[in-house]
Each structure stands twice: as structure tokens, then as C-alpha cells.
Amino acid sequence: MKPRADIGIFGGSGFYTLFEGMDEVTIDTPYGPPSERVAVGEIGGRRVAFLPRHGKHHQYPPHRINYRANLWVMKELGVNRLLGPCAAGSLQPGVKPGDFVLCDQFVDRTWGREDTFYNGPVTAHISSADPYCPELREVAWQCMDRLGLSGHRQGTVVVIQGPRFSTRAESRWFSQMGWEVINMTQYPEVVLARELGMCYLNISLITDYDVGLEGRPDISPVSHEEVLRVFQANNDRLRTLLQEVIRSLPDNRHCACAETARQAVAG
Secondary structure: OOOOOOEEEEEOOOOOOOOOOOEEEOOOOOOOOOOOOEEEEEEOOEEEEEEEOOOOOOOOOHHHOOHHHHHHHHHHOOOOEEEEEEEEEEOOOOOOOOOEEOOOEEEEEOOOOOOOOOOOOOOEOOOOOOOOOHHHHHHHHHHHHHHOOOEEOOOEEEEEOOOOOOOHHHHHHHHHOOOOEEEOOHHHHHHHHHHOOOEEEEEEEEEEEOOOOOOOOOOOOOOHHHHHHHHHHOHHHHHHHHHHHHHHOOOOOOOOHHHHHHHHEOO
């Protein structure tokens, strides 16, 4: 008998030891193996499942992650709320390294990723107008305020294909468009969660200024090692925030995420 969980967490870069003492289980999916065995345990009186989206040893670059399998595992465990912390770059001067951004919009610049569970004969046209759960974002914002954490209540994340980082020209374009955050994994993770009727919260931990930031020619190109260094330095703050969010979630959902998924399936 497989364990059950109400809340799921996908870890980002350098985030594979968020919680200790969980039992690891293997779950098969129709979409192949997930990135790693899923760890299930209890946090703040809630049953929680944790899965490192890149694998424990970061063996899956962003464009090779089996996003559908990862989401399916969570659904099989009974998860209906997903927390998706990730490392991200800043595209705006006011979004500083060390800040948290609760993204409410994304712009997809990826290609070739398996990004739907509906390849026929059943078809679904999921609404992505508001892809991130407003209830989860509000809870997270209140938690940030109580904890005194610096950050931003909303923001747009542009999702690039990876594994390379942006050129200065690409980064400058993204910045001029007014987008705040740049990342490689938010798409299709959030959309797949929406197709399965799950609530999804993104918490972007800003690790660096992207290279095309307007008026900042002094910014050095970002490196994977630097991203991991800053992320690890802020792990305790992020762990505290996630635990506070989990403890603060209402027992029942009061958002439209599940209904949006039901309405998307064509007859």
C-alpha cells in the first residue's frame, strides 16, 4: 500500500536535503520514471511528499526532466497542493539577490518539452490566464511578512530552454519587456499541475542579476556554481518559509484550480 500525502514539494538546484527522516518510495507512471524516488513524511502535522526535480545528483538538466512523470507521482500520492521553490535570476534592479518572488505569471520560451497529459483521444484546453494558485500565493505572502523575509508578492517568470544561460541580448530583451524573473523549469511544471487540478505555488529565490540588466554592464555572466552557492546560503530561510506555509495552509481549498481542470476537458 503506497503512502498518502496532501502537499507536494519539487526541489530546485541545490535543494535535495530539504527535510530529513522521510521514507523513500518508488512509484511507476504511464510516462516513465520520475526524476527520483519520492520521499514522504510529515511536516507541521501535514503529510508531505518531496521530489528533487533534477534528481538527487542533478543528473537531469531542465530540458530532460520528465515533468509528466514527476507530476503523475504526486497525483498518485493524493497531492492537491504543490510548492515549487526554485533558483532564479533577476531581470529588474528592484528584484535583488536573496529576495523571494511569488510568481503569478509565466512566459514560455522553451521548445520540445512534453507539456500535456492530453494527447488524444481525450482533449483538454486548459486555461493558463492565471496559472498560479492565488490562495497559495496569499498564504505565502502572509508567511513572508510574519517572518520578515524580503520579497515580492507577484512577478512574471520567463522560462528559457536551457541548459545554457541567456545571451546579453536575450536577457536585455526580457528585462525591457518588464519581466522580473528568469528560470528554466517552471514550464511545463505549473501547466501540468493545472491539468491535474492541483494548486501550484512558485517561490523563486533570486540568486543573481541576469547579464542583460539595463544600465548594469558590470554584471558578470552567471555560473552554475554561483547559483548553487547563493541558493545553499539561503536554504535555511527557504526551509523556514516552506515549513511556515505548510503549517498555515487551510484544511480545504477555496480556489478555482480544480474546477478549471474539470472545465478544460472537451466532451
